[in-house]
Amino acid sequence: xxVQQLAAKEIGARLRQARNERGLTQDELAVMGSFSKRSLSxxxxxxxxxxxxxxxxxxxxxxxxxxxxxxDEPGPAVEEDRLRQIIRDELAPVRAELDDIRALLDDDRxxxxxxx
Numbered sequence: 001x002x003v004q005q006l007a008a009k010e011i012g013a014r015l016r017q018a019r020n021e022r023g024l025t026q027d028e029l030a031v032m033g034s035f036s037k038r039s040l041s042x043x044x045x046x047x048x049x050x051x052x053x054x055x056x057x058x059x060x061x062x063x064x065x066x067x068x069x070x071x072d073e074p075g076p077a078v079e080e081d082r083l084r085q086i087i088r089d090e091l092a093p094v095r096a097e098l099d100d101i102r103a104l105l106d107d108d109r110x111x112x113x114x115x116x
Contacts, residue, residue, distance in 0.1 A: 007069075009046030014068050016044040018061040032060055 019029055026044070030037040035053050042048040050057055050068075058065045 008049045010071065011049055011068055012044045012046035014063075014071055015040075015050065015057065015061075018057075018063045018068070019044075022061055029060065033057070 019026070022029075024032075026037050026040050030040050033040075033053065033056055035043075035050070035056075039048070039050075039053075043050040043053075054065050054068060057063075057068060
């Protein structure tokens, strides 16, 4: 529960930061969106996480949805993609060697043509 509260506070702080960077008041952003000023205040104060309105907030404030959730740190999906790429890069030489071995085995299995 404490982790959720901390996350809500961080998300709210990023939401406030993005709104301020766009030069908008809470009233102005609420008019632009489908949420009330009260809801926006709750989001920014970390009382409620704006999951329902996250996509809309992203569009209105010109920030990726992931940024609101994770800030500048890579989110779980980004981290997972990065790890997959590292594994692919590390295994590339091994895969090339296996392909060479397969090719040699395939050559050895091919029946030799009879000598004339």
